[in-house]
Amino acid sequence: MAFSLHIGRRWSGKGTSMNLGFIENKTYDEISVGDTARTEHVLTTEDAMAWASISGFTAVLDSEGLIDRAVSSMLPTGPNMWCASLISGLFATNLPGPGCSLTSVSLTFHNRIRVGERILVKVEVTAKDDSTKTVIFDCEASNDASASVFTGTAQLIAPVEKLRLSTLPVPKLIVNNPHRHHLGFIARAASKPAVKTAIVWPCDELSLGGAIQAYKDGLIVPVLVGSEAAIRNIAGTMQLDLGSIPIVDVDVSRDAAIRAVEMARKGEVQMLMKGSLQTEELMKAVASREGGLRTGRHISHVFALDVPSYHKTLFVTDAAVNIETDLETKIDILQNAIDMMVELGVVNPKVAILSAVESVTPAIPSTLDAAALCKMVERGQITGAIVDGPLAFDNAISSDAARIKKIKSPVAGDPDLLMVPNLEAGNILFKELQYLAGALAAGVVVGAKVPVVLTGRADGEQARMASCALGILLAKPAPDLEG
Known part of the structure; x- marks a missing residue:
């Protein structure tokens, strides 16, 4: 029996x-x-x-x-x-x-x-x-x-x-291992040659210590751009041996950003990493029309989130650089993020363009932009990804929610990238995932001549290392920087 x-x-x-x-x-x-x-x-x-x-x-x-x-x-x-x-x-x-x-x-x-x-x-x-x-x-x-x-x-x-x-439903076990996807990025970055990186104003213990740790791990060759007296004083307090690490002595954080951008533009460094200066100071120098690192596209930011309850890295754009965006800017934001994911090895990334609703509604402009972006993908004006929108967050992330609402989408339940309608929505979304879902966030600025690693004051060592790894994987070899 x-x-x-x-x-x-x-x-x-x-x-x-x-x-x-x-x-x-x-x-x-x-x-x-x-x-x-x-x-x-x-x-x-x-x-x-x-x-x-x-x-x-x-x-x-x-x-x-x-x-x-x-x-x-x-x-x-x-x-x-x-x-x-x-x-x-x-x-x-x-x-x-x-x-x-x-x-x-x-x-x-x-x-x-x-x-x-x-x-x-x-x-x-x-x-x-x-x-x-x-x-x-x-x-x-x-x-x-x-x-x-x-x-x-x-x-x-x-x-x-x-x-x-x-019988009661078996509780769903979520294994909170917030490093699992980011460890893959770090391991891949460690297999590449160390990238020469300008650390912009590393004038606190967190930013200087993170840069030195990345150097010891063989990820970067740092150039410290900031007040030499402040940097050496902090290093002494932390008992860090700076050895032969070069320091470009600049007295003011704003001037440090300008000097680091100039080094990147000349090909002296392959990546920038934010230190303890304000993000606005660094990005103003990066985005400057005269002497900045602009290319033919708008500069944008992409978060790579390691969410314990999600089955793969979840990218979010743009939650840090562009505040209110028109359709023209969104075209570049989307293509920047797609190019980044492809460079990181994501094959045919799936993109959900988020709004409050999944129907195209003239009263909600972001739904019109989403529809236009999808049509541009269909016509080959935006390439490299499977894109659908507008989608509300629930039917973007949950195939069950999409099925209940009778939404047929190749993206629902399996997006690689969530494109948010504006910075406010994106910032709220990524912080909710961070503090309520236990996500580990790494981030990098794309669309510039070199990757720019932006780290927050609340970021821990693992998040900083993962952000650094993203930049390394996107950095071009020094001979290819020109043009």
Whole structure:
């Protein structure tokens, strides 16, 4: 007699009542030798990270390195023990079900489980002891390739009373690992040659310390542009050895921005990184029509958000530079962001152009701009992405919300980029994601001759490193800067 358990849905085997909404056990007297139960599950990255958090077995997060170092005496590994935990789920929910008490498990592991593999687990009753109401099971698990993961036995005390319990929705587990996507950017940046970077007015501990850390990590070759006396005083307080790092001595932050922009324009540096000066001071120098870093497009800003509850990096533009934008500016903002994502390796990025509603409404100008941008994509005037809009935030992020509203969109539920109608909406959106959803935000200015890394005063080390990594991945080699 066979029973099956699938995640999210259960049904009955012969002689057992298991209705949706309820779960009913089998008592000791109802269990027969030969009864079986099965379940299957795909090990996701989130599963592995949750196991690492609970068990402390952090090596599971470096599965390839673990495999390289492994010897037989190290078995079982963390992921395999996660797989073994599926047995408990079978016993508790299927055979025998509620009321049983697991007393012993003995397993032998044969192969390691990898993230992305589908694991099939089976238990079968092999013996019963009437005096103790004990039931003995054979247990086995295999992967997609039918290779054995483990075999063994389990022993439990079966319930003697019939139980029929209401089932509640299984709580959704969100693994809050806010570094997972940004670590990829940092690793890719570390594999590139260090980028010569002007650190503009690094006259506080946070900005100077961040620049020196990026230098020690081999990401940048810094040029410190600011008050030499202030910089050396801060370095002394922090016990930082500046060694041979060049300092361009400038007494005023505004002049430091102008000098750094001049260095970038001449090809002396490949990237700018904001220090402790005001963003407006730096961006005024960058966007200056005389002596700035303008190209043929408007300059704009893109955030790369690592949102724990979202399945990939979520980009947002423009939430930092352009305040109120007309259609002409939005064309450049969109193309800048698309080009950036393509440069970062996002293939056919999906773009949701946000507004308050998903219908084109003359009373809401941003919906008209969204419709025009989509038509320009259709006509090839904007290239490199799949674009849809206007979309409200809910149906941009949630395919269920789009389906309920009968919106057919190739972007809904899976956008790479959210394009906001103006800076106010974008700034509110990214800070909500930061402080309510636990997002880690990295940001960079694009559309200029060199990337400009803007970091906020509240940014932690990880966000600063991720912003630096974005700039490095977008920076051009020095010989290509001219023109």
